[in-house]
Each structure stands twice: as C-alpha cells, then as structure tokens.
Amino acid sequence: MAALLETKDVTIRFGGLVAVNLLNINVNDGEIVAIIGPNGAGKTTAFNLITGVYAPTEGDIIFDGVKINGKRPDQIAKMGIARTFQNIRLFKDLTVLENVLIATHLNVKTDFFSSVLHMPYAMKEEKKMNDLACSLLEETGLIQYKDDIASSLPYGLQRRLEIARALATRPKILLLDEPAAGMNPKESVDLTEFIREIRDKFHLTIILIEHHMQLVMDISDRIYVLEYGRTIAKGVPAEIQADPAVIKAYLGEEDIN
Amino acid sequence: MDKKKLHIILDIVAIAALIGFMFWANASFNQYNKRIFNTCCIYAICALSMNMVNGFTGLFSLGQPGFMAIGAYITAVFTVSTADKISIYKIIPISDFMANLSAPFPVALILGGLVAAVFAFLIGFPVLRLRGDYLAIATLGFSEIIRICITNMQGITNGPTGINRIPSHINMWVSLLILAAIVIFTLAMMRTTYGRALLAIREDEVAAQAMGINLFKHKMLAFVLSGFMAGIGGGMLASLVGAIGPDQFKFTVAYEILLMVVLGGQGSVSGSIAGAFIVRIALEKLRFLDEPIPAIGYPGIGGMRMVVFSALLMLVIILWRKGIFGNKELSWDGIGGFFKLLGSKLRRKPRNKEVAE
Amino acid sequence: MAWSDLLQQLCNGLLLGSLFALVAVGYTMVYGILRLINFAHCDIFMMGMYFAFFFVAKDFRLWPLSFIAVIAATAVLGVGLEKVAYSTLRRQNAPKISMLISAIGASYFLENLATVIFTAKPKTFPQIPFFVDMMQIGSVRLQRLAVAVPIITVIFVCILLFLINKTKSGMAMRAISKDLDTAKLMGINVNGTISFTFAIGSAIAAVGAILWGLKYPQISPLVGVMPGLKCFIAAVIGGIGNVKGAVIGGLLLGFIEVMAVAFFPEISAYKDIFSFVLLIIILLFRPNGLIGEKIAEKV
Numbered sequence: 001m002a003a004l005l006e007t008k009d010v011t012i013r014f015g016g017l018v019a020v021n022l023l024n025i026n027v028n029d030g031e032i033v034a035i036i037g038p039n040g041a042g043k044t045t046a047f048n049l050i051t052g053v054y055a056p057t058e059g060d061i062i063f064d065g066v067k068i069n070g071k072r073p074d075q076i077a078k079m080g081i082a083r084t085f086q087n088i089r090l091f092k093d094l095t096v097l098e099n100v101l102i103a104t105h106l107n108v109k110t111d112f113f114s115s116v117l118h119m120p121y122a123m124k125e126e127k128k129m130n131d132l133a134c135s136l137l138e139e140t141g142l143i144q145y146k147d148d149i150a151s152s153l154p155y156g157l158q159r160r161l162e163i164a165r166a167l168a169t170r171p172k173i174l175l176l177d178e179p180a181a182g183m184n185p186k187e188s189v190d191l192t193e194f195i196r197e198i199r200d201k202f203h204l205t206i207i208l209i210e211h212h213m214q215l216v217m218d219i220s221d222r223i224y225v226l227e228y229g230r231t232i233a234k235g236v237p238a239e240i241q242a243d244p245a246v247i248k249a250y251l252g253e254e255d256i257n
Numbered sequence: 258m259d260k261k262k263l264h265i266i267l268d269i270v271a272i273a274a275l276i277g278f279m280f281w282a283n284a285s286f287n288q289y290n291k292r293i294f295n296t297c298c299i300y301a302i303c304a305l306s307m308n309m310v311n312g313f314t315g316l317f318s319l320g321q322p323g324f325m326a327i328g329a330y331i332t333a334v335f336t337v338s339t340a341d342k343i344s345i346y347k348i349i350p351i352s353d354f355m356a357n358l359s360a361p362f363p364v365a366l367i368l369g370g371l372v373a374a375v376f377a378f379l380i381g382f383p384v385l386r387l388r389g390d391y392l393a394i395a396t397l398g399f400s401e402i403i404r405i406c407i408t409n410m411q412g413i414t415n416g417p418t419g420i421n422r423i424p425s426h427i428n429m430w431v432s433l434l435i436l437a438a439i440v441i442f443t444l445a446m447m448r449t450t451y452g453r454a455l456l457a458i459r460e461d462e463v464a465a466q467a468m469g470i471n472l473f474k475h476k477m478l479a480f481v482l483s484g485f486m487a488g489i490g491g492g493m494l495a496s497l498v499g500a501i502g503p504d505q506f507k508f509t510v511a512y513e514i515l516l517m518v519v520l521g522g523q524g525s526v527s528g529s530i531a532g533a534f535i536v537r538i539a540l541e542k543l544r545f546l547d548e549p550i551p552a553i554g555y556p557g558i559g560g561m562r563m564v565v566f567s568a569l570l571m572l573v574i575i576l577w578r579k580g581i582f583g584n585k586e587l588s589w590d591g592i593g594g595f596f597k598l599l600g601s602k603l604r605r606k607p608r609n610k611e612v613a614e
Numbered sequence: 615m616a617w618s619d620l621l622q623q624l625c626n627g628l629l630l631g632s633l634f635a636l637v638a639v640g641y642t643m644v645y646g647i648l649r650l651i652n653f654a655h656c657d658i659f660m661m662g663m664y665f666a667f668f669f670v671a672k673d674f675r676l677w678p679l680s681f682i683a684v685i686a687a688t689a690v691l692g693v694g695l696e697k698v699a700y701s702t703l704r705r706q707n708a709p710k711i712s713m714l715i716s717a718i719g720a721s722y723f724l725e726n727l728a729t730v731i732f733t734a735k736p737k738t739f740p741q742i743p744f745f746v747d748m749m750q751i752g753s754v755r756l757q758r759l760a761v762a763v764p765i766i767t768v769i770f771v772c773i774l775l776f777l778i779n780k781t782k783s784g785m786a787m788r789a790i791s792k793d794l795d796t797a798k799l800m801g802i803n804v805n806g807t808i809s810f811t812f813a814i815g816s817a818i819a820a821v822g823a824i825l826w827g828l829k830y831p832q833i834s835p836l837v838g839v840m841p842g843l844k845c846f847i848a849a850v851i852g853g854i855g856n857v858k859g860a861v862i863g864g865l866l867l868g869f870i871e872v873m874a875v876a877f878f879p880e881i882s883a884y885k886d887i888f889s890f891v892l893l894i895i896i897l898l899f900r901p902n903g904l905i906g907e908k909i910a911e912k913v
Contacts, residue, residue: 068280077469085467091460093584094453102457105450106469112478114440115449122449129450169469317711383894390714391650391897394846398890401843409883473783508839512722519715560734571719575702578712 002065004205005081005173009070010049019045021229025207026042027173032199032206035214036240037226040247043209044086046226047175052076064172067113078106081235082171084162086178092151095143096161099150100133103155103168133168139201140164140194145248151200156187160194174198176208180215188212192219212227217241225249264589283429291429292497293541298432299493302439304485304517305526311515312524312584313447314479317389319511320377324484325491326506328369330407332492333420333501334358335365341422349411350417362426362493366492373488374481376403381480385473390612393533407503419502421496427497435493436530439486442596443526444586446482455479459524516570521551524584531581540566546576618753623876624869630678631868632767633829636822638852638860639774640815646791646855647811650710651761653717654695656814656842657724662688662823663739663833664732670740677742685820692816693809695720701805728835734782736834739827746828763825770818771861778857791855840886848894853903862904867892 003026010023020042027033035043048054050061052073062070066074082103091099108115108129110122133249137143140160145153150161166174179195180188192215201207210216216223217237224235227248233243240246282294310318311351335358337345342356360368386393407414414420452476457465466472479561493500517536521528546561573580585591637659644652665687669680672902699720703713745759786807818883826841827833829877848867850858867889875882896903 014366053463058451058559067333073463074469074471074594075465077467083467089456089461089464089467091464094456098453101450102453104466105454105457108450110450112449112451115451116446118445118449127451165468210329228327311711315711355859357671383898385900387897389710391850393714394651394843395851395890395894395897398843398847398893401889402887405884446873447703509722509725512718515715515718523711558730560726560729564723564730567726569725571699571716574712574719575699575717578706578708 003027003062005050005207006062006066007046007050008060008062010046010056012045012049012054012057018229020056020226023049023151023226023229023231025224025231026161027205027207028201029205030203031221032195032208032219033218034211035207035209035226036211036216037232040228040238041226044224044228045175045229047083047177047207047209050076050175051081062100069244074106075173077169080170080172081175082166082169082173082235083175084159084166084177084179087160088155088158089166090150090161092149094150095147096129096137096150097133099161099165100136100168101129103165104129104132105157106169111183122159136164136167144169151190155182158181162256163194163198167198171204173205173207176210177199178211179250180212183212188215195219225251279429279433281555286429288597293538294429295427295432295493295497296332297534298436299427299490299497300514300517300537301436301530303487303490303514304521304529304533305439305443305513306483306490306525307514307518308523308529309443309486310479312522312529313452313459314455314481315462316385316476316477317393318396318480319508319515320380320399320484321392321487321514322362322506322508322510323396323400324373324377324487324504325494325510326400326403326407327373328366328488329495329501329506330414330420331369331372331488332362332365332495333423335368336362336424336426336496337420337422338424342420345418345420345422345514346412346415348416351415351494352412362424364497366489369492370485370488373491374485376479377481377484381477385476385480396513397515400506400511402507404503406507414503417503419500419505421500423499423501425496425499427493432493434444435489440488440526440530445528451475451478456524461481465471512567512570515565518574520572520573520580522580522582522584525580525582525586527585527587528580528582536566539569553580578612615826619876621752622756623756623872626635626876627869628741629760629763629829629868629870631865632764633822633826633864634830634841634845634848634868635767635864636770636825637772637841637859638848638864639821639857640819640822641846642852642854642860643787643811646655647808647848648700648704648713648794650700650713651717651750651846652722652815654724655699655819656838656845657721657728657824658688658692658695658838659819659842659882660835660838661704661724662690662816662820663837664725664728664737665820666824666827667737667739667833670742677740677744681824685817685823688820688823689817692812692819695724696809696812700779701808702905720786725813725835725839731832732835734835736832739833741831742828745825751789757829759825759829763829766821767861768826770821774792774814774818774857775890777814783807793907807824821856842885844889847889850893851896851903853905856903856905859903859905 004023005027007023007025010017010020011018012020022120023034025150031214035046038041045054049056049106051070052075053248056069063079063081068079071169108125110125114122134143134146137146140163142157142161142164145157150158153161163176163179181193183191195206196219198204222236224231225236225238232245232249233240286294303325307318307321310316334355339356339359343353377576380399384392384399387395408417454465454470457468457470458472462472513536517532518529520529521532522534540562543562543565546560546565549556641652641656644650644655662684665684666680670677680766699716700713703716736852745762748755748756749758786797786802789800789802790807791806792887794804844867845864848863849860850859850863852863852864858913870892871888875885
C-alpha cells in the first residue's frame with residue numbers, strides 16, 4: 001500500500017540556515033506518527049512545509065498520490081490536511097461555535113449571493129454546517145461553551161477547540177503541533193485517550209509534534225527524530241528509546257573524565 | 258422564547274418610531290437640517306464601505322475617496338442634461354458620445370457603484386497581496402491617482418472645474434432608504450458563512466488560510482463590495498451637492514471616514530452609522546469655532562474646527578481604541594445590559610454615601 | 615536631445631533624487647525600529663519648511679545659524695510627536711493598526727494646525743543667493759543647489775551610517791529593530807532610543823525641507839504630502855528599514871521622474887502617478903525592496 005503522505009528529500013533553506021534537510025517521512029493511512037526532537041530541530045517547519053505555509057527549496061511532498069508542494073495552504077486544507085498550531089491560533093474574538101463554523105466554510109457549495117439572500121438551499125446548507133459544528137463540539141466536550149468567546153476558554157479547552165476546528169474541515173490527516181504543551185499529567189493522559197478516540201471515530205491519520213515523551217511513547221505507531229533539520233532516527237517507540245543517537249541528542253554525550 | 262417575542266415587538270416599535278421621526282422631520286426640519294441628515298446618511302454608507310474592509314476583514318484600505326469620485330462622476334455624467342453638459346465643458350468641448358449619455362438617477366447611481374466595484378476588482382489584484390500598512394499607502398495612492406486623472410482628463414471630467422448643475426434626487430426618504438438597504442445587506446451578509454470567513458481573516462490570516470479559506474478571493478470580495486458602496490455614496494453626494502470637482506475627493510476624506518469608523522468601533526455596523534452621524538453633526542456644530550465669539554474675545558480662526566476634529570481622531574484612538582460599540586452590534590440585550598449597569602451604578606451611589614456618613 | 619540637455623536632466627535627476635533620499639531616510643529609520651509607517655513624517659517635513667521660512671526670514675545673512683535652529687526645532691517636534699501619538703499606544707500594547715490610525719491622526723492634525731497657524735495661502739521660501747545663484751559648468755547651466763544638495767546628502771547619510779553601525783546608540787537601534795521586547799530585557803533604554811531615532815529622522819527631514827524649499831520655493835500646509843508619499847515609496851523600493859536602500863530608492867525615483875518628464879513632456883501632468891505604479895510593481899516582484907531583508911511572519 002502506498003503511503004498517504006510522503007515527503008521526498010524535502011529541504012528548506014532560510015538564507016544560510018538549512019532548517020529542514022532531506023526530510024523523508026512516510027505516513028500510512030490510519031497511523032499515528034510522532035515527530036520529536038530538541039527545540040529548533042525543524043519540526044514545526046516540517047509542518048509548515050506539509051501545510052503549504054512554506055514551499056520547500058528542494059524535494060517533493062506527495063499526498064494521496066498528488067504532489068502538493070507549491071500549493072497554497074487553503075488548497076492543501078481542502079485536499080484534506082488540517083492542523084493545529086504550537087502557539088494556539090484561534091479566532092480569538094469570535095465565539096467557540098463560530099470558530100468551528102468557519103472551518104466548515106471550505107466545503108460550502110452555495111454561492112455568495114444566494115447565501116446573502118438567504119435562499120432556501122443556502123439556509124439548508126447553513127443548518128447542515130451548524131449541525132456538523134455542534135456535533136463536533138459535542139464530541140470534544142465543548143458544547144456548553146459554544147457561545148463563549150474563544151479567548152475566554154481555559155488553556156486546555158482552547159487546545160481542544162483548535163482540534164475541533166481542524167476536524168471541521170473533514171481532514172484525512174490531522175497535524176497536531178505540541179497538543180500537550182502546558183498540560184498537567186492528568187490532562188495529557190486524557191489527551192492520549194482523546195487523540196485515539198478521534199482517530200478511530202473520524203478515520204484519521206495523525207502526525208504529531210510533542211515533547212511529552214510518555215504521551216509520544218504511548219500513542220505513536222512510529223516515531224521520527226529530528227535534530228538540526230536532519231532525521232537522526234526513525235522507528236517504533238521501543239527502537240527509538242534504545243537508539244544511542246537519540247539519547248545523545250536529548251541528554252548530551254556522557255562526560256568521560 | 259418570550260425574549261424573542263419581546264425583541265420582535267421592540268423592533269417593530271423602533272421601526273415605527275423611526276418612520277414617525279421621518280414624517281416629523283420632513284415636515285419640521287429646515288433645508289439646512291435636512292441637508293445635514295442627508296449628508297449623515299451618505300457618510301454612513303461610506304463608513305460602512307470602509308468598515309467592510311477595515312472592520313470586518315482587517316485590511317487597512319484608504320481607497321474610499323477614489324471610489325467615491327468614480328461613483329460621483331458617473332452619476333453626474335449620466336444625470337446632467339445634454340444641453341447643460343455642452344455648456345459646462347468649456348475648455349475642451351465634450352464629445353457627442355459623452356454628451357448624449359443619460360440615464361435615470363437610480364440607474365446612474367447603481368452604474369456608478371458598479372464601475373467603482375470594477376475599479377476595486379482591477380486594483381485589488383496587485384494591492385490585496387500587500388501587508389497591512391503597505392496596503393494603506395497603496396490604496397491612498399490609488400485615490401490620489403484617480404484624483405490626478407480626473408484633474409487632467411479635461412474632455413471626460415471637465416478637469417479641475419468639475420461638473421455642476423447635477424439634478425438633485427436626494428431627499429431624506431431616499432437617503433434613509435438607500436442606507437437601510439446597505440445596512441440590511443451588510444447585516445445579512447455577516448450572518449452567512451462568507452461573512453464569517455471575512456471575520457476569520459481579520460482575526461488570524463494564517464489560521465484562516467490553514468482552515469481552507471482562500472484569502473485572496475475573500476479579500477477581493479470584501480474589497481469589491483466596499484468599492485461598490487463607496488461608489489454609491491459618491492453618487493449620492495454628487496446628487497445632493499449638485500456640483501463636484503476633484504478637490505472634493507482628496508485623501509483627507511478617507512481620514513474623515515476613518516474617524517467615523519474608529520469612533521463607532523471597527524467591525525460594527527451600528528458603530529459606523531453612529532460614528533458617521535456623530536462626526537458629521539459635530540462638524541456642523543463645531544462651525545462656531547471658525548466664527549468669532551465676541552463674548553470671550555475669541556477672534557474666530559478659520560480651520561480651527563478641523564484642528565479640533567483631527568485632535569479628536571487622535572484622542573479617540575489613544576484613549577478609547579474600541580470606540581462606542583467595539584466590534585459588537587447594537588442589540589436589545591445590549592441596551593438592557595447597559596441600563597442594568599447604569600441602574601446598579603446609580604443604586605450603589607447612595608449606599609456609598611451612607612457609608613461615608 | 616543634445617548631450618548638454620541630457621547632462622542637464624541628469625543633474626536635475628540627481629538633485630531631485632537626493633532630496634527624496636533625505637526624506638526617505640526618515641521613513642526608513644522609523645519603520646526599521648517600530649515597523650510602523652510614520653504617516654506624519656511628511657508633515658514634520660512640512661513644519662520644517664515653515665520653521666525655515668520664519669527663522670531665515672528674520673535675518674537673511676545669518677542663514678547657517680537659522681538652519682541649525684530649524685533642524686533643532688524640527689527634531690523636537692518629531693520627538694514630541696512620538697511621545698504623544700505613538701508612545702502611549704506602545705505602552706498599552708495596542709495593535710499595529712491602532713498605531714497606524716494614530717499616525718494618520720497626527721498627520722491630519724499637523725496639516726490642520728498648519729492651516730490655522732500659517733493659513734492655507736502659499737508662502738514663498740526665502741531665496742538664499744549662496745544656494746540659488748546660477749553657475750556654469752561647461753555647457754550646463756545650473757543652480758548651485760544641484761551640486762550642493764547631493765554633497766549634503768552624502769555627508770548626512772555617511773554620518774547616519776556611522777551613527778547606526780559604529781556607535782552605542784546605533785547598536786541599541788539595531789537591537790530594538792530586531793526585537794523590541796528582548797532589547798528591553800537586555801537593559802536597553804527603549805523609549806530613549808526610539809525618541810533619539812525620531813529626533814534624527816526629523817532632523818534629516820528638516821535638512822531635506824530646507825533644501826526642498828530652496829528648490830521649490832512654495833510652501834503650503836499640504837506641501838509635504840506628495841513628497842512624503844513619494845519618499846515613502848522610495849524607502850519601500852530600496853527596502854524599508856535600510857538606510858542605504860532609502861538612498862538608492864530615492865535616487866532611482868528622482869531619476870525616473872525627471873527623465874520621464876524630459877523624454878515624454880506630454881505626460882508631465884501625470885508625473886505624480888509614476889511613483890505609485892512603480893511601488894506596486896516593486897512590491898509585486900520584490901516585496902522586500904531592492905536590497906531589503908526578508909521579514910517573515912513566524913507561524
């Protein structure tokens with residue numbers, strides 16, 4: 001079976017800095033894959049490359065058999081890649097429901113004028129979008145906050161809302177950028193469960209960046225380890241835990257005195 | 258559900274009151290006050306035009322004077338009679354084609370809006386790719402380009418002299434009706450998924466794009482609608498004033514509209530309307546500053562009004578950034594909440610006194 | 615076109631370009647440090663012209679002293695503007711757009727204020743023989759300005775580059791332009807440095823205003839607007855935030871405007887449009903200007 005998402009020797013340079021160097025990732029349908037590595041290793045840049053925020057200097061990104069590098073982020077989102085952001089980018093002044101509704105916009109079929117004139121089929125579609133958004137809020141346990149302003153939610157719920165919003169685009173692949181950042185141990189256990197749940201319920205493939213090792217080892221089918229833009233290791237969690245290069249990257253070399 | 262019913266009743270009462278006011282005002286306002294009302298409505302339309310891009314979409318555009326000028330000139334050329342046009346165009350005689358252009362006022366007005374929208378579409382291609390403050394300069398530049406072209410294209414626009422003898426079709430009912438139509442359109446639009454997409458772009462472009470919103474397409478949508486509205490506003494202004502020239506559409510007009518939008522609250526329809534009415538009426542009421550006031554030995558300084566007025570713009574933005582409505586709309590709940598707050602404050606006052614005593 | 619004509623036009627281009635460069639430097643410095651278009655810079659420039667008008671008119675012979683006073687007064691005005699219009703908003707952590715609106719408000723205010731104080735009736739700038747007398751170089755007849763302005767521009771730009779690259783306050787400026795918050799944490803006097811930047815930018819605008827007034831001796835409250843827009847465009851063309859870029863952009867714009875009018879006199883009425891068209895073209899193909907650095911938004 002061909003991989004759902006594949007990066008082929010993807011490289012990006014910013015001036016003299018090679019932020020991502022010859023990245024080769026394969027993700028199969030239904031997998032949960034983690035990308036880990038020290039800060040500044042190029043993990044978020046890899047996400048930005050996949051979602052079209054940056055175009056790679058070299059290499060190709062293939063999604064579902066189609067080359068997607070050079071496409072705009074909105075085109076890529078339409079093809080079925082959704083993401084969350086490391087530093088939470090909600091539509092802060094809008095309500096929780098509106099945040100999710102906006103993400104259903106990419107599937108809208110009604111044209112602008114029928115929409116403004118509130119034509120019957122426009123209203124029907126609007127209702128469908130509303131239902132989808134509400135059901136997603138239900139699934140993510142946010143329905144009681146639906147009329148609250150997004151920025152008024154506590155941090156953990158904001159992260160959840162970002163996931164709900166990403167799900168509303170009906171993605172095939174979901175990219176989660178540090179979903180457990182700032183969570184306490186109990187919350188991150190819940191999160192592990194939650195990620196598995198949405199994977200099964202929405203038939204998702206998930207790629208996540210995470211520093212929380214317990215979560216990564218628990219949840220991932222496979223792991224890629226990046227350092228200074230290079231892939232220094234890949235494999236199932238047990239292999240990664242035993243890999244000397246990874247230990248060196250995280251803990252530094254043993255001091256022989 | 259009772260609340261909903263109450264709101265509908267309140268809506269009907271408010272509309273009835275507005276219609277009542279209109280009948281009363283039409284009968285008792287003098288020409289001067291009627292003109293102020295019409296100007297207020299026209300500027301409210303222009304403020305809504307700016308609010309569409311600056312308030313809803315988060316684009317900073319100052320192109321309104323250019324679009325208004327286009328709307329105004331189109332309306333003028335199509336409504337001034339052929340004989341008048343031939344006598345107005347003195348320096349370079351008007352071509353037969355131009356002289357014979359004629360259309361009823363509503364058609365001319367809409368045509369003006371449409372041509373302004375087409376211009377918005379054309380300049381949108383290059384300028385909508387620009388970041389915030391660059392867009393401001395580029396659209397300001399566009400306004401100036403339009404003005405320079407109008408000044409120099411004598412055969413079409415009659416150059417710096419402008420066009421006069423534009424028949425007046427504006428009265429209080431017409432102004433209010435057109436304003437109401439645009440308000441209803443804007444409010445209806447902001448309830449649709451397209452309206453929400455614009456808000457998403459304002460809130461966070463990167464996230465909006467990641468959620469599949471085509472930034473360029475939606476920015477263009479807002480920009481073209483804004484151009485259309487400003488074109489309509491310009492056309493109405495031409496018909497109200499009766500004479501137009503390039504100097505009426507200087508970039509400072511954009512600043513004036515900006516003050517209205519900022520004062521009312523960026524991203525609020527109610528705010529833009531309130532801002533337009535407050536600013537226009539204040540501009541009229543501040544006229545005394547330009548006249549001498551013998552009682553306090555004030556000699557009357559021409560232009561003082563504008564100094565106060567521009568100082569106001571700065572004060573509002575520095576001390577009261579959110580404006581009157583923030584990005585909210587006027588609603589019955591909002592009014593109720595306001596009175597509750599006021600009530601609780603009034604009630605608290607005497608109690609404090611008691612404590613003090 | 616004869617050689618001498620071409621040479622004459624080249625000199626005119628150099629003159630206009632140098633004037634643009636002087637004002638463009640002010641835009642670029644403020645943008646470099648605050649990432650803000652100082653909309654009111656063109657009005658600082660205009661006020662500089664009025665200051666010069668009044669100070670020089672007092673005693674013609676003392677023009678060098680008057681010029682120093684003009685530069686000082688304009689610098690003070692620039693710092694005052696920063697304190698009133700931008701500093702308060704910066705302290706509130708206001709969004710960029712509010713700063714921009716405040717800048718527009720300040721610009722509008724200064725224009726209206728000038729109208730009240732100096733009236734809208736244009737005034738004539740004092741003609742100082744030292745600068746405006748004609749001279750003959752080969753077959754070309756020029757005002758002395760044509761030589762003086764480029765030299766003065768070069769001197770001031772060199773001083774400025776030295777200031778930015780070799781002095782401690784220059785280092786503070788560069789640090790703030792990279793990251794204002796971190797600069798603050800490193801103990802840099804941010805407010806002082808920003809005021810200093812405004813003072814320098816306004817002082818150079820005053821130099822530009824004096825020279826502009828000598829070349830185009832009509833002053834009115836809106837006299838700064840067109841040069842202001844063009845100089846901002848020059849700064850963007852060169853790469854905003856970069857002093858050398860502003861100079862290159864200013865010269866380029868000056869030459870283009872003079873040459874276009876010289877070769878196609880029939881379009882001279884539209885000459886103010888060139889710069890805007892050029893701006894849009896540059897921003898589309900080289901959004902960071904000719905020698906500007908890339909400013910990417912962090913995602």
